[in-house]
Amino acid sequence: MNTYVLSKDHLKNLALELINTGYKVISPSKDGRRFVAISSADDLVINSNLKPSSVSMKEFFFPKTETLFFYKRNKDEYDLIDAAEVNQPQIIFGAKPCDTSAIPIVSKVFNWDYKDEFFNKKVENTIIVGLACKFADENCFCTSVGLSPVSEKGSDLFMIPLTENTYACKVISEKGKKFVSNHSKIFTETIDGKSININEIKIPEKRFESKEVKAWLDKNFNHKLWDKLGENCLGCAQCAFVCPTCHCFDIVDEECNHTCGRRAKNWDACQFEIFTKHASGHNPRNEQDKRYRQRISHKFKYYTEKFDEILCTGCGRCTRGCPVLTDIGIILEDINQLAKESISNN
Amino acid sequence: MKQLIDISKELFESKQVGYIIGYAEDKFKRVKPFVAYSSLDTERFVFNNNSVNNLAVYLTRLPKAKEGKIGIVAKGCDIKSIIALIQENQIKRDDVIIIGVNCNSVVNQIDEQFSKENTAIKCKYCQVRTPAHYDYLVGEIKEVELPEDKNFAIMQKLDSMSAEEKWNFWEAEFEKCVKCYACRQVCPLCYCEQCIVDKSMPRWIDSSATTKGNFAWNMIRAFHLSGRCIGCNECERACPAEIPLSLLNRKMGMVAINEFNYRHGTDINQPTLIGNYNVNDKEDFIM
Ligand code: SF4
Ligand code: SF4
Ligand code: SF4
Ligand code: SF4
Numbered sequence: 001m002n003t004y005v006l007s008k009d010h011l012k013n014l015a016l017e018l019i020n021t022g023y024k025v026i027s028p029s030k031d032g033r034r035f036v037a038i039s040s041a042d043d044l045v046i047n048s049n050l051k052p053s054s055v056s057m058k059e060f061f062f063p064k065t066e067t068l069f070f071y072k073r074n075k076d077e078y079d080l081i082d083a084a085e086v087n088q089p090q091i092i093f094g095a096k097p098c099d100t101s102a103i104p105i106v107s108k109v110f111n112w113d114y115k116d117e118f119f120n121k122k123v124e125n126t127i128i129v130g131l132a133c134k135f136a137d138e139n140c141f142c143t144s145v146g147l148s149p150v151s152e153k154g155s156d157l158f159m160i161p162l163t164e165n166t167y168a169c170k171v172i173s174e175k176g177k178k179f180v181s182n183h184s185k186i187f188t189e190t191i192d193g194k195s196i197n198i199n200e201i202k203i204p205e206k207r208f209e210s211k212e213v214k215a216w217l218d219k220n221f222n223h224k225l226w227d228k229l230g231e232n233c234l235g236c237a238q239c240a241f242v243c244p245t246c247h248c249f250d251i252v253d254e255e256c257n258h259t260c261g262r263r264a265k266n267w268d269a270c271q272f273e274i275f276t277k278h279a280s281g282h283n284p285r286n287e288q289d290k291r292y293r294q295r296i297s298h299k300f301k302y303y304t305e306k307f308d309e310i311l312c313t314g315c316g317r318c319t320r321g322c323p324v325l326t327d328i329g330i331i332l333e334d335i336n337q338l339a340k341e342s343i344s345n346n
Numbered sequence: 347m348k349q350l351i352d353i354s355k356e357l358f359e360s361k362q363v364g365y366i367i368g369y370a371e372d373k374f375k376r377v378k379p380f381v382a383y384s385s386l387d388t389e390r391f392v393f394n395n396n397s398v399n400n401l402a403v404y405l406t407r408l409p410k411a412k413e414g415k416i417g418i419v420a421k422g423c424d425i426k427s428i429i430a431l432i433q434e435n436q437i438k439r440d441d442v443i444i445i446g447v448n449c450n451s452v453v454n455q456i457d458e459q460f461s462k463e464n465t466a467i468k469c470k471y472c473q474v475r476t477p478a479h480y481d482y483l484v485g486e487i488k489e490v491e492l493p494e495d496k497n498f499a500i501m502q503k504l505d506s507m508s509a510e511e512k513w514n515f516w517e518a519e520f521e522k523c524v525k526c527y528a529c530r531q532v533c534p535l536c537y538c539e540q541c542i543v544d545k546s547m548p549r550w551i552d553s554s555a556t557t558k559g560n561f562a563w564n565m566i567r568a569f570h571l572s573g574r575c576i577g578c579n580e581c582e583r584a585c586p587a588e589i590p591l592s593l594l595n596r597k598m599g600m601v602a603i604n605e606f607n608y609r610h611g612t613d614i615n616q617p618t619l620i621g622n623y624n625v626n627d628k629e630d631f632i633m
């Protein structure tokens with residue numbers, strides 16, 4: 001597929017046109033902390049050097065709270081009313097490979113035994129414009145989970161900085177191709193995709209072998225490492241809520257008043273004590289070490305077994321935000337080390 | 347550091363403690379909470395401007411020591427929360443050994459470089475750089491450069507706002523809340539065995555992160571911490587949505603001081619503000 005050259009002005013014009021034609025245009029916020037829907041093209045932030053936002057962009061596919069339907073009491077019965085369908089097209093700019101790749105990864109669970117139309121519809125309605133990343137700090141580990149600062153996974157279009165003011169924009173998906181042809185006034189100049197120099201982009205060193213981590217997890221459901229991790233962790237679930245790949249939700253009914261209400265799908269997380277609490281009062285994950293073990297095992301073992309994907313993109317958000325600096329990268333390095341030791345001991 | 351390690355070792359060797367909660371560096375030299383179970387472990391202990399965490403939170407989270415007391419390394423502000431826990435009958439004075447540290451202020455965020463600009467605002471008004479209460483005291487006081495109080499102007503502005511304007515301000519802030527409850531989990535004084543938001547049979551507080559649910563949560567927490575918050579600012583530091591929770595806490599603290607002349611966590615023997623009825627208490631500011 002083609003590769004185009006876009007200047008910052010082109011991008012601004014594109015954003016303006018999209019805002020004017022009813023798109024929800026999403027970009028990192030000016031301070032780079034969140035992804036926000038912008039209402040002026042001047043607020044578009046395209047910057048490869050940005051730190052990953054504190055909170056990921058998952059809320060645009062999987063909102064923190066989403067109405068599934070409303071209910072209304074009608075004498076002795078209940079009428080169910082569909083939630084208003086949201087068909088607004090959206091476009092996301094400035095998403096890093098560790099953001100974009102999360103979408104195909106979690107799509108697998110949202111389309112496993114049941115197709116989650118709420119999630120799917122939003123993905124269908126979204127154009128994702130990925131951006132090569134030049135950030136990489138000690139918390140990042142995309143290269144250890146099969147990705148890199150130039151991965152195109154999950155993007156419809158993918159941008160790589162060429163000069164201060166210009167970007168190469170590669171067309172990745174059919175959806176991206178269609179989008180480009182609909183905006184042919186902006187996408188005019190093409191270049192040879194193979195001629196783009198990505199050597200300038202620092203590729204972080206691999207920190208661990210995910211296969212070795214999984215092999216260790218297979219055999220070490222009980223291990224003193226978990227006790228140590230559970231001890232420091234406060235169980236706040238910040239890590240899950242900022243994570244692009246954490247996708248657990250809770251379904252609740254909430255009353256507006258005694259005759260009507262709504263059923264909602266809300267973010268939930270395995271770090272909460274109440275998450276696995278049974279109605280009987282029994283709690284299989286009654287302690288934080290078990291809950292933290294679940295976090296690591298779900299991402300590097302169970303999800304891999306079930307969906308052949310690692311449920312982590314190495315963005316480092318959970319580490320940066322953790323109030324006690326539980327560093328998932330260091331933990332995975334430690335597990336890899338333990339795996340190596342157990343191989344050499346055998 | 348040597349003082350801190352020597353005292354900790356002595357506490358283990360004389361079998362006075364089962365474990366000591368302190369700070370240690372990870373492989374990237376970042377300071378974080380660390381629990382030492384032996385004299386050898388204590389060699390990892392550090393204390394510096396990056397020792398941000400209020401370790402008192404672990405006093406109600408970790409299991410009791412199998413033998414001996416719990417040792418804890420604490421700054422003056424953290425010690426206020428230890429005193430508060432004792433005032434509120436959550437721990438006994440005899441169960442803890444407090445290694446107080448002379449503190450030269452701390453960084454705002456755990457992984458930032460310490461500098462004047464990055465210094466926590468609470469340090470500006472600190473009266474307890476040398477802790478008011480401890481079993482051992484280590485470290486030296488140095489001259490420190492204090493940060494600007496960026497929040498003071500916002501607080502003044504909030505005070506002058508109408509109820510509607512205040513509502514709009516907090517609505518915009520609470521809109522960002524993702525209901526992760528990190529503010530609760532890091533708070534040394536949020537120790538309820540079952541938080542009201544976790545009561546699901548029946549539900550009292552909407553668990554959804556809607557305007558209603560977010561207001562309910564943040565207001566309930568503010569109420570429950572009124573006259574109890576000791577201002578360590580851990581909640582604001584932990585909040586991934588960057589909601590300025592300290593504005594609420596400081597306001598509540600000021601009400602307790604101005605209306606009742608009460609400062610929580612300063613005197614082990616003083617009855618708590620909420621737990622004590624005084625016929626002379628003012629009522630005029632209530633509605
Ligand atoms: S953010 Fe940190 S403290 Fe909170 S649950 Fe996750 S690992 Fe534990
Ligand atoms: S687990 Fe942490 S590093 Fe992995 S995707 Fe989630 S936030 Fe990023
Ligand atoms: S408030 Fe005082 S004791 Fe607490 S960190 Fe700041 S200077 Fe240290
Ligand atoms: S409410 Fe916040 S500032 Fe107050 S004691 Fe709790 S964590 Fe510290």
Ligand code: SF4
Nearest residue numbers: 523524526527529585
């Ligand atoms: S830490 Fe912040 S986002 Fe999380 S529940 Fe508390 S106020 Fe909301």
